[in-house]
Amino acid sequence: MIKLLKNLSVYKWFVLAVIGLVFIQSMADLFLPTLMADIIDNGVVTGDIPYIWKLGGFMLLISIIGAIASIIASYYSSKAAMGLGRDIRKKVFNHVGKFSLQEFDEVGTASLITRTTNDITQVQQVVIMMLRMVVSAPIMLAGGLIMAVSKDAKLSLVILFTMPVLIGTILLILKKGVPLFQTVQKRLDRLNLVLRENLTGIRVVRAFNREDEEKIRLKQANRELTDVSIKVNKIMAFLMPVMMLVMNLTVVGIIWFGGIRIDNGGMQIGDLMAFIQYVMQIMFALVMASMMFVMVPRAAVSAKRINEVLDMKPSFQDEGTEKANLEKGTLEFEHVSFSYPGAEKPALSDISFTARAGEITAIIGGTGSGKSTLVNLIPRFYEISSGIIRVNGVDIRKVSQDEVRSKLGFVPQKSILFTGTIADNILFGKQDASHNEIEHAARIAQAEDFITRMDDGYNSEIEQGGSNLSGGQKQRLSIARALIRKPDVYIFDDSFSALDFKTDAKLRAALKDETKNATVLLVAQRVSTVVDADRIIVLDEGNIVGMGTHQELLNSNDVYREIALSQLSEEEIA
Template sequence: MIKVLKNLSPYKWIVFSVIALVFAQSMAELFLPTLMADIIDNGVVKGDIPYIWKIGLWMLLVSAIGATAAVFASFYSSKAAMGLGRDLRQKVFKHVGQFSLQEFDEVGTASLITRTTNDITQVQQVTIMMLRMVISAPIMLVGGVILAVSKDAKLSLVIIGAMPFLVIAILLILKYAMPLFQQVQKKIDGLNLVVRENLTGIRVIRAFNRETEEKARLQTANRDLADVSIKVNKVMAFLMPVMMLVMNITVVAVIWFGGIRISNGAMQIGDLMAFIQYVMMIMFALLTASFMFVMIPRAAVSAKRINEVLEMQPAFKDDGTQKANLARGTLEFEDVTFYYPGAEEAALSHISFTAKPGEITAIIGGTGSGKSTLVNLVPRFYEVKSGTIRVNGVDIRKAPQQEIRSKIGFVPQKSVLFTGSIADNIRFGKQDASEQELKNAAAIAQATEFIDHIEGGYSASVEQGGSNLSGGQKQRLSIARALIRKPDLYIFDDSFSALDFKTDAKLRKALENETKHATVLLVAQRVSTVVDADRIIVLEKGEMVGIGTHKELLENNEVYREIALSQLSEEEIA
């Protein structure tokens, strides 16, 4: 919690102002009972009306000062807490942006969303309370005790007798509440995961008539969260009644013994009334402290989860300094082996090949053979276990990631589009692209045939995830996004799978001229897509089992021949 609160340092002057204002508010509240005692003993009892007016005006002035201080303290504490929340979100988002895919797999997207939203909100709320109550409660407690003792030291023994009961009650409640607060945050993670999967996978759920099962799954996650929350609230429900019971018993005892002391002439009526007010202040200070003891542990759990993200270091750091500009467009794999985190078997083993500008290097293989894994290593989404990958002649581990990725036009297996216009999505590859570059990229990607028929054309809106576009349309926009950068290296990860054969053929023909000075790495399932490639790499179970042209592999590679025969007839192969 302290590590998170260190982020308040930019707001230190605001925090100091809040402390000063809360101090002024507390002093005003502590001074009012003394004025009240004075007005009763020296004004009301004696019937001195002018004195009542005089002290009454002082009470109004003190109340006005306290109220003004309270308003400004609330404003500035909220400003500091909201600023802290904003800064934390930016800090977490920026830090997560440096993660490799390994860290995303480890923490989970749903948990990262919860930590960025719910957990930071918890810290915000407690920060506001801390700035107000953590400062106010000790002042009210200590000030109330001192002033109560000054009114009547013997009667103060009643307060001392009541405090152990309050402290024991608070400690017992905290003992049972803390573990439950930790469970609450985990259950929120679980609920967020189920909701996210249902919303993103709604088409699959409906296609397989799984609505009933998914509703049951959501109900289970929701019920788990509700059950733990109810347990927490049950424990917390004991706090207020216990505090009020002890407080009321203490007040009754003060009135009882205070009445005896008044009858003995050892105490005045005004002092007793002031004493009761100070007892209430002391009890409310303890009650406030108990709430803080409850809220802070919960926020501490959230702060710990935030710190886990901020302290998590990427599996590899961008410490490279070399510029990837030696041999434009070259890609080299030298004895590359890669394991996914926690995996016992290698996803790729001893991969070696060289791809040069003006050439198309295709990768083909069965499902799970490691095709997508291979291309994901080029932009350094994951770190290789051994071996070397070079882009433009430079080891990708010795060059800045931004420099390497600026040379790559990447089209992922799953087309990802963002909310905005069609033009915005294509310009995602190059923000300062001209109108001509935009249209040229769309034309090469065979996207103009549907863009021209959409109302609004390039200004037409794309909904979240491209849900208002077909799979083929999304793929063509993803390809256009890569083409507009004019990179040294193009990576197409099964990027033509949603296209019909006619569009596929037209696109590959258009790409020939566009990519003749660049290297093309092409992952495909269809033999017809790779048949004209300069080099075809055949993968099986993460190993290279063949490399060559279509004709060479048909003659010499059994795995490739099986793939080809499963898709083409003997006549087509010949």
């Protein structure tokens, strides 16, 4: 928590202003009971009406000053707390942006969302309270005690008997409640995960008629969160009634013993009224402190979760920031092996090949053979376990990740589009591209026909996730986004799977001329897509089991021939 609060240093003037204003407000609140006692003893009792008006006007002025100080303090504390939340969110977002896919797999997307939203909100709320109460509660507590003792030291003994009861109750409740706060956040993570899976996978849920089962799963996650939240609130619910009971019993005791003191002539009525007010202020300070003690532990749990993300070091970082002069050249894998964390065996073993500029290198293999894993290593989404990957003759670990990625045009297996226009999504690959470049990229990607049929053409809006486009349309826009970049290395990770054979053939023909000066790495499931490749790499269980042209592999490689026979007839193969 303290680590996060250090970010408040940016708002130190706001914090200092809040402290000063809260001090003024607290002094005003402490001064009012003394004025009230003076009015009663020297005005009401003696019947001095002008004195009552005079002191009453002064009390009104003090109250107005306290109210103004309170309002401005609330404004500045909110400004500082909201600014802190904004800064932490920005910090978390920027830090998470440096993560490899390994960190995303480790923490989980749902948990990262919860930590960036709910957890930071918890910290914001407690900072607002702390800025007000950390100053106010001690002043009211200490000031109230001093003023109460100054009014009547003997009557103050009543407070000594009640305060330990209050403090003991607060500590006991916190001891029971604090461990449950962490459980609440974990259960919230779980609910967020289930909800996110259902919303993103709604098509699959409905296609397999799993609505009822998913409702049960969500109900269970919701019930688990509800149960632990109710348990926490049951414990915390004891706090306020106990405090009010002790507070009221204290007031009864003060009135009882105070009446005796007045009857004996040891105390005036106004002093008793003021004493009661000071005791109420003392109790109120303890109530504020208890509320803070309730919120701070929960915020501390949230702060810990936020710090876990901020303290998490990416599994790999740039070894150097020097700029390498990467000229167009080749893509090389030299004895590359890779294992996912916790996996029993490597996903890729001893992969070696060279993909040259002007050539198309295709990768084919069965499901789970390691095709997507291989291409994910090139942009350094994951770090290789051993070996070397070179882009244009340079080890990708020796230059910055940004520089390596700037040389790549990556089309992922799952087409990801963003809300905005079609032009915006194509420009994602090159922000300063002209409209002619956008149209050219769309034409090569075979997307121009369906774009021009849309009402607003390139200015047509794309809904979240591209839900208003077909799978083939999304794939073609993803390809256009890579093409507009004109990179040195194109990576197509099964990017033609949603295209019909005619569009696939036209696209590959158009790509051949467009990418003649670049290295092309093509991952595919269909033999027809890779048949014209200059080099075909056959993967099986993470190993290269064949490499050559289509005809060479048909004659010499059983795995490739089996794949080809499952898709093509004997006549087509011949």
